[in-house]
Amino acid sequence: MDPLTHALLGATAAQLALGPRLGRQAWLLGAVGGVLPDADILIRSSTDPLLAIQYHRHFTHALAFIPVGGIVAALPWLVRPRHHPNWRPIVAATTIGYATHAVLDACTNYGTHLLWPFSTLRVAWHWVTTIGPLLTLMLLIGLVFAVRRGSRFPAAVALALSVAYVGTAAWQRERALDLQVRIAAARGHPLDRAEMFPTVGNPLLWRSVYQSGNTLYTDRLRVVGSDGTRWKEGSTVELLLEKDLPLEARADERVRRDFMRFSYFSAGWTARASADPSVIGDARYSLRTDGFEPIWGVRFHPGTARPTEWVDRTIKNRVPVSELWRELKGTAAGFSAKACFWKFQRA
Structure with missing residues (x-):
């Protein structure tokens, strides 16, 4: 946070x-x-x-x-x-x-x-993101009133509301995971591993990532009641394991060590960037929804004295407020109603 x-x-x-x-x-x-x-x-x-x-x-x-x-x-x-x-x-x-x-x-x-x-x-x-304006605001208001009035009550209210907010996000994540299972089943994909990640500052929009075979599938889910739930198909990318590295890289002890460290950091969600295959990224997060462009990753230089390169594109991770607002309202392009999706799949 x-x-x-x-x-x-x-x-x-x-x-x-x-x-x-x-x-x-x-x-x-x-x-x-x-x-x-x-x-x-x-x-x-x-x-x-x-x-x-x-x-x-x-x-x-x-x-x-x-x-x-x-x-x-x-x-x-x-x-x-x-x-x-x-x-x-x-x-x-x-x-x-x-x-x-x-x-x-x-x-x-x-x-x-x-x-x-x-x-x-x-x-x-995976309940909330590292930036949560509503959570921050509740704590700020409660603290200011508690200090200025010399009362514990505003602080207690702020903490209670914060716990309720995080609890709501946890409940929403479970609902999103249920939707993820349904989407994978409708596609005929067995789930080998699955995870759900919150998006910036809200408990309504989620990034779904699951592995079926050697492929990672991503989707964007809007979870708002039975009638307001929407989903948007994302991208696919191949999972990258140590055995998939080139022979030269696997022969380099430092590369193997650093790949293991990065894979541990990424919880095993590792894949090559679509636009730059030299970058192995953390597939849990992407700068784009229509392809895999990692926010951070590594680039190896096997057989040289040059250390493993840390590729950080965090500065490019801009969230368009207008598009985020349209997604929250359910009016963003590309989103499908859940009911229509299931009807289409059954047909």
Whole structure:
């Protein structure tokens, strides 16, 4: 999730829990704790571009690391003698803020090492995207009223509404997964693996990705009641595994290692970019709906001293607001009504 939302969630939780004890200082402590886990972005290397993705959302995001993170976040206050009498509530506030971070990240797409060091599983529930304006706004309003009025009630309301929003998104995802199964069945595709990814800032539009055989199929789904549900056929791309790499690449130990690291980061959803096959991308996300243009990926240089190249096209990931609004309203071109689709398939 974006840093602002992390800070607001940590601040709101700390203000609710310790506002009566620490006053207006509680929200600042919670905010610092709420953003500190993302300090792992400083772990990077010019000679190993994949180090950054390997350690982002890693040990600093683990549940087991929360007590350590809470203390580290509190250090700017603890080093000052005037704060020593209140060291316990100060550490409690920063720890509460720190604890909110990884759980919120796990609600998004990319995977979080919640269970480190006991498990290497990247936990990702795929309920919300990393940018959620409505969620951010609810937390901001609740925090402002809580601090200005010196009341815990606005903070409690904001947190309750946030949980309800995320819960609604989780329910919507299950409905989208059910629709995905129906679409695959209507096409005659056995599902080998399937996933559903939210789109920016809403629980209504979803990116469906499933594997049938060696092919990945993507669709765009609008899930709004029984009459308002729509779907739009996307693109197909071939799944890429290590065995599919050229012989020269498979003979290079570094390439094999880096492919494994990228595949782990991408949860195994790896494919070559349609326009530039030299780029192996994360097929969970695409800059286009009519073809696979990865937002990020890798380019290997086997047999040379040149390190694996990290290809980042995040800056091109612009969301046309007008088109997104048409999709939300159900008036965007290319979308078909679910009922018509099933009738057509049965015929």
